[in-house]
Amino acid sequence: MSGRSNLTHEDVLRILQIVDKSEDVEISVEYGGLKLHVSKGAAAGRGAASTPLEHALPKQVARPLLTSNEASDDDLPSATSTPLAQPTSETASSGDAIPAGALAIIAPLLGRFYRSSSPTEPPLVEVGSKISEDDTVGVVEVMKLFNEIKSGLSGTVIEIRAANEEMVEEGQVLFVVRPD
């Protein structure tokens, strides 16, 4: 092995043997002049933004994606119970400010926003609609997969900020809701 590293050939072999015996691992070791990167199983090819350990995910489609990758991977249990709604102060980057006392329902992912569940159905909600936590308020489609957006809060819709069939960014405000 390289003289600049204290890791011996045997050490590396041992690491690889451990990897070989486990499922779904990804390790990166940087030690002196040595860089070792191994991934296997479900941990392989997960993309740079992900951390190797996978946590249990909830059943809902939209929920796991409601926060950024970093947040959802690091602390999924709390992320899963976080409503889609964001307090006013945290949505400053998403365009116009949210009126005091109101909450926003944000796009859980980048994609095309639909206000109804099928082209022949009326919009799921309108301004003035009363919504409760489990209501589906819209659909976001990405790469041919349709994801229902759950309200995550109860209240009255006071503003709809995205047009039907508009492309929306992850985190973009879709609905402004006055909570009950």
Added chain:
Amino acid sequence: MGLRRILIANRGEIALRVIRACRELGLETVQVHSSADADSLPVRMADSSIEIGAPQAAESYLKGGAIIEAAKRMGADAVHPGYGFLSENAAFSDACAAAGIAFIGPKGSVIEMMGDKAVARGLAKQAGVPVTPGSEGPVKNVDEAATVAREIGFPLLIKASAGGGGRGMRVVHEEAKLRESLESASREAEAAFGDGGVYIEKYMSAVRHVEVQIFGDGKKTLHFGERDCSTQRRHQKLVEESPSPALTAELRNKMTTAACALGDRVGYEGAGTVEFIVDAATQEFYFIEMNTRIQVEHPVTEMMTGIDLVKRQILHAGGEAPELRQDEITFRGHALECRINAEDPNKGFFPKPGRIETFTMPAGPGVRVDTHVYPGYMLPPYYDSLLAKVITHGADRSEAIARMRRALGEMKVDGVPTTIGFHQRLLDDPAFLEGRVHTRFIREEMYAGHPMQNML
């Protein structure tokens, strides 16, 4: 009347595949593209390109009129539709012909017959091809449905006649639910396809999906063997292989004969695929549908037979396909394809667009990669999540699998999640190795108990 300039009415890896075939044939290429694909590899590789509309497929790749206009303007004498988009659009096929442009695929009337599932089923029956027990055609009312149901038994499947992609489809387990399911399936079919016709067939569980590649010249249909595509999620294939590990020689012979009989029955022209479900236990097979286009997984067949199906499609359209007899099509070894999608298998195979930062492709003996991705490529959110198809060929199944394991280990993709890890796991799964997977294996066995199992 050979062709000179081919317009490619598709995108992604299949567009590149067609460009490569054209280049080998010495034909010029015109690549149409949406504004989102201006930087794509097919656009760069084609001899010329033309933008036809906005990113959404409905505003570009599905606009038949704009594509025909582009073909005229660019002097193309043929259009290759690839798969998806307009490839099985009867009106588009006919509109090309009317404009004096060769559509590389069957004529509209054949596409239309096969596109209507109830009609295709009827044609299959006439050709002596087994179909799942069920109604003769669309059921008229709930009484007729109940009569059919009593004959074939529960569970049964209600399917939209004009359908596809699971719309207007219902599994019914008991007679009490029949009326309700029938009505909702019909409503859904009406909304999705403008045709509320539904028919009924026996619902089969734990079956394999095996399809036969055919190629017809309008008079005689040849087969190019089968592909086993049983490894699926959300009814979409992830792995395809040939030969199928589940078929006896006798069953293979019956299925390929049946597929050719159906092709002959409609005077099929060009490449097509006849899909069947196979009950491995009883060695029974049933017709599901026919796809009148080149398939994603066609390289598996090309690796097995050494015949370039895309070039043959183009040559046939120009009236220049070389003569071929069934006994000249021979099969060598075993081929396997893994679809590398930008999806996270641990999150219900959820797709994710984004910039591909690293993209290292496998190579070496027996490995073929069909991809349109390059390092730095921005995978757009508008289309499907397919990044690459890795195909391996070996002297036998175990060599093909060993090569695939080796190839996937060489491959590196950063920037988006991929299905590489899933495939590595599958290739170590005893069920797959022993050829025991069925179409619901991923959902019901491999991801049994997974929190996002219901997405699969």
